[in-house]
Amino acid sequence: MAKPPAPRTTAPAKSETRETLRFLLILALVVFLFRSFVLAPFSIPSESMLPRLLIGDYLFVSKWNYGYSRWSLPWGLPLIPGRVFAATPARGDVVVFRSPDPDSHDVIKRVIGLPGDTVQMRGGQLVLNGKPIPKIRVADFTLKLTPNFDTRHCDPQFQDTLPDGIAICRYRRYRETLPDGKSYFVLDQRDIPEADDTGVYMVPAGNVFLMGDNRDDSADSRFAPPVGMGYIPMDRIEGKALVTFFSTDGSAEWIKPWTWVTATRWNRIGEGF
Structure with a gap:
């Protein structure tokens, strides 16, 4: 007589939780790796990089251009010794870096001087390795006053009103062209001796000299901490500004979804560097 088949055992159901x-956990790990080594978002909190970057711009920063260090990782986790796959930025690159002050935070500036370069400001003109950098006057830069760029950010002497009644801020704008041909706009609001007439800076090995395009409103390498940033070690550079993926004038309200559309500066989305 045939034996009855043994009862089939079923694997215990996996816990849904x-x-x-x-x-x-896998998703968090993928996001962590992608943000650390490929692309990371960055938002513009100040006007130091006007006219190229506005408060309320959101950028993607590419992380592979200059190598990786602990500052490539969120919160500066000390998991990478030194700097690996190191590469030197080019003059004119716009980079995000971790500030060296005790209250360290992410900052964005433009690379002006490389190791061994001399940098100086004379009468508001940039002098690189002893040669004045061409600074050509162009049309004024005007920016509409909005909730995230209001009269607190624009001195009364620069405030103006267009014929249609729109309140704006108006600055003197210039075009600088570096020796390698890279060109960009800078602002010169006023004559400030400590910013426009400086001594000669000699950029040390392993460091870069960074400046904001809004020359009279940027705490950068022209000033030693705590006033400015001083020279920035290359291992603190996190990445290169790649493209603007969103921009808002700050007028949106969460409870009014239609303002999410009207507050968006659509013409800035997709601007590269």
């Missing part, structure tokens, strides 16, 4: 947690 455990699977959800596993998925979330």
